Amino acid sequence: MDSARPRFSVGLTGGIGCGKTTVANMFGALGATLVDTDEIAHALTAPGGAAMAAIDSEFGREFLTPEGALNRPRMRALVFSDPGAKARLEAILHPRIRDAALAQAAIASGSYVIFVVPLLIESGTWRQRVTRVLAIDCDEAVQVARVMTRNGLTEEQVRAIMATQVTRQERLAAADDVITNNGAKALLEPQITRLHAQYLAFSERMSRLPVERL
Known part of the structure; x- marks a missing residue:
């Protein structure tokens, strides 16, 4: 493919506990290149x-551990209580995440690229960088139960995290495609297979467009 030609890409997003990693890995098994922010x-x-x-x-x-990594619990407590600190941290991380993600995508060898971006809608900039947005959706009760089990958090803590993200309705309104993940992995497979076929077709169509029209 011409390096100057944009390639088809998907921005995969969803609230905490919706199963983004599970879904992304299933697309990866079908041949998509995953770029996980x-x-x-x-x-x-x-x-x-x-x-x-x-x-x-x-x-x-x-705010560093003795080993020199980010002290995540301490930083998490700060940014939850101080929006200004959150903005300062994002000003450091977001440009670096974006540049690294685009560098990975530039050397991708898969059928198309899926950027896994939990805060895609919240960021306000990723939407312009992907061809389509895919939201992974589940009932809020399922979402809360999954995170409580996985992370050992209380319901109050989970809902506090959810409150920092866009609402389920806002996420669905911003999405081009939606996968529902309320239950077993077997229920995901037909949804992913259908969308993968569509994405392959979109990718093929994009690759055939003259460069000047892209």
Whole structure:
């Protein structure tokens, strides 16, 4: 494919506990290239990560672990209570996440690229970088129960996290495609198979367009 030609891409998003990783991995097994912004963020904030010097300078040594990684519990408590701190952290992380994600996509060899972006709608910028938005949806009761089981949090804590994200209705309104994930993995397979076929067709169609029309 011409390196100057944009390629078909999907922005996969969903609220906490909706099953984004499960769905993304199933698309990956079908041949899509996955670019996971959470994994990139973890790498940036690991010991020696590319964001750690800026975080140290902006927030101080108390927000680092003894090993030099981001002290996630302490930072989480700060940004939940201080919107200004949240904005400062995002100003450090978001440009670096974006650049790393686009660099990964540029060398992707899969049929198409799926960017896994939990806060895609909230960011306000990712929508312009992907061809389609795919929302993973589930009932709120299922969402809360999954996160309580997985993370050992109370219902109040889970709902506090959910309150920092866009509402389910806003996410669905922003999506081009929706996968419902309320139950067993077997219920996901036909939905993913159908969308994968559509995405392959979209990708093929995009690859045939003259460059000047893209």
